[in-house]
Amino acid sequence: xxxxxxxxxxxxxxxxxxxxxEKVKECAWAFQQAAECYAAVNCEVFEDHRxxxxxxxxxxxxxxxxxxxxxxxxxMLPVEKFQFFRYLREQDSVVxxxxxxxxxxxxRPDSGIPDALERDFFLxxxxxxxxxEELSRMVEEARVYLKTFSDKQREDVKSIIKNIRQMEHDAxxxxxxxxxxxMEMESDPITVIHMIKLAEIVxxxxxxxxxxxxxxxxxxxx
Amino acid sequence: xxxxxxxxxxxxxxxxxxxxxxxxxxxxxxxxxxxxxxxxTLRQAxxxxxVLVIIGATFIGSHVTDTIRGGIVSPHILEDHRTAxxxxxxxxxxxxxWVSFATWKSMPISTxxxxxxxxxxxxxxxxxxxVVNWSGFGAVAGSWVISPLFSMTIAxxxxxxxxxxxLARTDSYDTALRLSPLxxxxxxxxxxxxxxxxxxxxTAMAVGDITAMLVASVIGIAGxxxxxxxxxxxxxxxxxxxxxxxxFRTIQIGxxxxxxxxxxxxxxxxxxxxxxxxxxxARTGEVATQVPVPYYLLLYGGVSIAIGIAMGGARVIxxxxxxxxxxxxxxxxxxxxxxxxxxxxxxxxGLPVSTSHAAVGGVIGVGLxxxxxxxxFGIVYKIMLxxxxxxxxxxxxxxxxxxxxxxxx
Numbered sequence: 001x002x003x004x005x006x007x008x009x010x011x012x013x014x015x016x017x018x019x020x021x022e023k024v025k026e027c028a029w030a031f032q033q034a035a036e037c038y039a040a041v042n043c044e045v046f047e048d049h050r051x052x053x054x055x056x057x058x059x060x061x062x063x064x065x066x067x068x069x070x071x072x073x074x075x076m077l078p079v080e081k082f083q084f085f086r087y088l089r090e091q092d093s094v095v096x097x098x099x100x101x102x103x104x105x106x107x108r109p110d111s112g113i114p115d116a117l118e119r120d121f122f123l124x125x126x127x128x129x130x131x132x133e134e135l136s137r138m139v140e141e142a143r144v145y146l147k148t149f150s151d152k153q154r155e156d157v158k159s160i161i162k163n164i165r166q167m168e169h170d171a172x173x174x175x176x177x178x179x180x181x182x183m184e185m186e187s188d189p190i191t192v193i194h195m196i197k198l199a200e201i202v203x204x205x206x207x208x209x210x211x212x213x214x215x216x217x218x219x220x221x222x
Numbered sequence: 223x224x225x226x227x228x229x230x231x232x233x234x235x236x237x238x239x240x241x242x243x244x245x246x247x248x249x250x251x252x253x254x255x256x257x258x259x260x261x262x263t264l265r266q267a268x269x270x271x272x273v274l275v276i277i278g279a280t281f282i283g284s285h286v287t288d289t290i291r292g293g294i295v296s297p298h299i300l301e302d303h304r305t306a307x308x309x310x311x312x313x314x315x316x317x318x319x320w321v322s323f324a325t326w327k328s329m330p331i332s333t334x335x336x337x338x339x340x341x342x343x344x345x346x347x348x349x350x351x352x353v354v355n356w357s358g359f360g361a362v363a364g365s366w367v368i369s370p371l372f373s374m375t376i377a378x379x380x381x382x383x384x385x386x387x388x389l390a391r392t393d394s395y396d397t398a399l400r401l402s403p404l405x406x407x408x409x410x411x412x413x414x415x416x417x418x419x420x421x422x423x424x425t426a427m428a429v430g431d432i433t434a435m436l437v438a439s440v441i442g443i444a445g446x447x448x449x450x451x452x453x454x455x456x457x458x459x460x461x462x463x464x465x466x467x468x469x470f471r472t473i474q475i476g477x478x479x480x481x482x483x484x485x486x487x488x489x490x491x492x493x494x495x496x497x498x499x500x501x502x503x504a505r506t507g508e509v510a511t512q513v514p515v516p517y518y519l520l521l522y523g524g525v526s527i528a529i530g531i532a533m534g535g536a537r538v539i540x541x542x543x544x545x546x547x548x549x550x551x552x553x554x555x556x557x558x559x560x561x562x563x564x565x566x567x568x569x570x571x572g573l574p575v576s577t578s579h580a581a582v583g584g585v586i587g588v589g590l591x592x593x594x595x596x597x598x599f600g601i602v603y604k605i606m607l608x609x610x611x612x613x614x615x616x617x618x619x620x621x622x623x624x625x626x627x628x629x630x631x
Contacts, residue, residue, distance in 0.1 A: 007328050008585055008602065009549075012595035074600035078592040146595070147550065148466075149389040 010075060014143050016067045017088065021136035023060040024094050027053055028132040031098045035125045038105050039113040046109075050102045057099045064092050078146045079219040087219060090212035094132055094205055101201040108194055116185055117195060120178045124202055127171035131164045131209035138164070138216055145220060157220055161213040168210035175203040225304075225631060226504045229311050233500040236311070238526045240318045240493035244333060245530025247325060248489065248578070249275055250538040252481035257539050261471050268535055271482040272528035278486025279524030283494075284422030285515050294338055294362070295345035296353040305348055307503045308627050312347075313340035314496035316620035320612065329608040332576030333492045338362060339613035343620030359613075362574055366609045369564050369575040370583030377560030377587030384552050385591070388466055398466035402453055406473055407446025409559060413480045414438035416566045421487040449473075470551035477558050485577075486524055491515075494523035549585075553593045557584035579609060 034049030138160045145153040182195045253267040300306040317336040324331040345353045418424040418434045502513040561580035568575040589597030
């Protein structure tokens with residue numbers, strides 16, 4: 001076949017970016033289940049959930065590497081390539097942090113979450129899962145924008161980004177409240193360290209989601 | 223004389239192969255956007271393109287052909303009857319081989335340049351370096367740069383304008399419909415101008431520049447407003463959703479039809495020109511700078527192209543069609559418009575440009591305007607290498623074939 005411009009098109013990296021975002025979302029759900037399980041008494045499937053997150057992290061990693069490796073130097077994207085990769089990195093860091101949080105929990109397999117913290121812990125987990133769920137929607141809407149260039153669509157993407165930023169802010173509040181509770185708690189030092197570090201890692205999940213949103217904002221800049 | 227008959231028969235076969243290739247690749251390609259966008263079915267596309275190509279070749283195609291396309295080789299080399307016949311055949315075979323090779327490599331090269339290169343090879347074989355008009359060669363080389371650059375610029379700005387004034391707006395569908403007389407009108411203007419200046423029938427009418435501009439403007443304006451009404455009616459009937467791309471999709475069906483017609487009219491000469499020369503030599507034994515092309519030869523070329531579309535076109539259309547999500551209708555319109563305008567202007571300036579070259583430039587333009595998910599600029603260098611290689615490769619092959627036949631006979 002001799003087609004004037006067909007050879008100039010390569011597979012769209014946005015397809016894979018979307019797939020990556022979906023994996024991140026799945027990961028968030030598995031994380032939520034694992035966290036609930038960890039807090040519950042006698043839950044035996046925590047390790048299964050953790051393994052699922054590890055598997056999903058691997059898959060997301062493969063997609064990420066696939067995007068990076070299949071982008072010849074001279075390929076041009078509708079957005080700055082640097083920003084695109086930076087975005088991908090942040091989106092991928094979300095999964096890494098999720099995995100890290102579960103790993104951290106697994107170092108004390110049977111201790112559970114102290115009763116005084118349980119409610120705040122669930123609040124924190126939910127607070128970081130929300131912005132992750134927004135990520136895949138944001139990628140989807142951004143793709144529509146890059147196709148239609150519609151101003152309205154651009155506003156939609158911007159409002160999702162704003163949402164994510166707000167969610168991160170809320171998660172920060174929850175995280176701080178959690179810290180305070182930990183400090184007020186009369187407990188053994190190991191539990192305190194375990195809880196503090198846990199909250200830090202979980203909180204960083206939302207940070208990465210926010211960074212991804214900021215990078216998306218730069219990508220759709222006119 | 224058996225030798226002449228053999229060469230003539232072989233010429234018919236190679237001419238068929240060349241035409242088939244043009245149909246399966248170049249024409250099928252032009253119909254692909256409309257099919258990919260589900261505006262027409264594959265069967266309809268093949269049917270429409272086939273009919274238009276035959277009409278274009280037979281009725282708009284030239285009834286005389288320059289014995290040497292592009293005037294790049296001195297016609298003195300044709301003085302010896304036997305040499306001329308072998309030479310024309312070598313050129314046709316060599317061009318067909320190069321075109322087949324490029325097709326196999328999926329490289330968009332110009333069939334016209336292949337023929338020009340092959341003729342150079344034949345010229346070198348018989349008359350040496352002196353018979354080649356090297357300054358004409360400069361024009362060919364210039365077209366490798368000028369046509370993509372030019373159509374890149376047009377496509378870039380056209381896409382920017384469409385984004386700014388249509389796509390970005392909240393009521394993009396209504397705006398697209400309201401501005402459609404402009405987009406249709408521009409397309410019609412270029413089509414009418416191309417018809418008058420680019421096709422053999424139009425050139426035969428010998429319309430002056432200003433008259434042509436006036437005629438094209440009037441038809442363009444009329445076509446633009448008429449087109450909008452037709453479009454409004456067509457889209458209302460289909461109850462499609464209010465996507466501005468639908469407007470461009472419908473315009474694309476029109477431009478695709480013109481491309482099929484024009485390819486039939488112009489490119490048939492690439493396959494049938496050398497054949498007509500062989501035919502004329504076999505019949506009369508006389509050579510002039512121009513030889514007549516009988517109706518049935520044009521019809522033969524047109525039908526061969528149509529067979530190419532029918533047999534090989536489906537695959538091309540499907541492949542392009544599946545990738546069409548990357549090139550939506552508004553982008554496709556910019557590419558086609560940029561390419562067509564470039565080819566029109568360049569041929570007014572006497573540059574031997576190729577539509578394939580211009581189309582590549584158009585895609586780069588839309589890519590630079592950030593309209594495409596991914597454009598691989600790396601491949602552009604490779605494509606340009608094939609453009610540059612076309613002339614020497616076709617020339618060398620032609621030279622070798624010519625000498626081989628000389629040895630055999």
